[in-house]
Amino acid sequence: MSMDIKQIQDLIKFVSKSGVNEVSIEEKDFKITIKTNQEPTYVTATVPAAIPAAAPVQAVPTAPATTAPVTSAAPASDDSKYITIKSPMIGTFYRSPGPDKPSFVNVGDEISTGKALCIIEAMKLFNEIESEVSGKIVKILVNDAQPVEYDQPLFLVDPN
Incomplete structure (x- = not known):
């Protein structure tokens, strides 16, 4: 499996939107790691074929999703x-x-x-x-x- 620049850019956009902190894909001749920690997203890719080095992609920092504890004070909700x-x-x-x-x-x-x-x-x-x-x-x-x-x-x- 080898990815072209467009697929890598799509993956970066997807990762920055999804809110996950890190995605790592590794194949025998291909490895890509994308990290987002409320800082700019940088991509590290090592591929045997030479890919022109892309400038670091700036992603909008996504705050980690905080889940507030749900208080079940209202038994009126019938979603249960x-x-x-x-x-x-x-x-x-x-x-x-x-x-x-x-x-x-x-x-x-x-x-x-x-x-x-x-x-x-x-x-x-x-x-x-x-x-x-x-x-x-x-x-x-x-x-x-x-x-x-x-x-x-x-x-x-x-x-x-």
């Missing part, structure tokens, strides 16, 4: 009966298989185990995410083409 479907990976969330195609699922749709719910694109690989539960989609928690974290909630499902 819903099943949350979470992202199995870091990537970009897509609701449909293509720009002019209909969404895999919409709020109110009945889903069953094995039904394709969305696509998560990571490093130009499009991974179809299938449901592990049956029920009805109550809420879609992520916008189309939005970056998602590992374990980030994507859908709320009312099990039936």
Whole structure:
């Protein structure tokens, strides 16, 4: 696997948007590490073929996501009966298989185990995410083409 400059730039943009601190990819003839620690993002790549040295890419510093503890003082929220479907990976969330195609699922749709719910694109690989539960989609928690974290909630499902 070797990456061209465009793929490396896309990867840098993706990493800086996703909020992760470091990504490292290593193949037998290729290694790339991208670190973001609220400082400018620098890329270190060692490839046998000579790639012109790119100037360090400045990324907008992203503050680490702080999760405030949720106080369950209000038992009025009935979200507890819903099943949350979470992202199995870091990537970009897509609701449909293509720009002019209909969404895999919409709020109110009945889903069953094995039904394709969305696509998560990571490093130009499009991974179809299938449901592990049956029920009805109550809420879609992520916008189309939005970056998602590992374990980030994507859908709320009312099990039936």
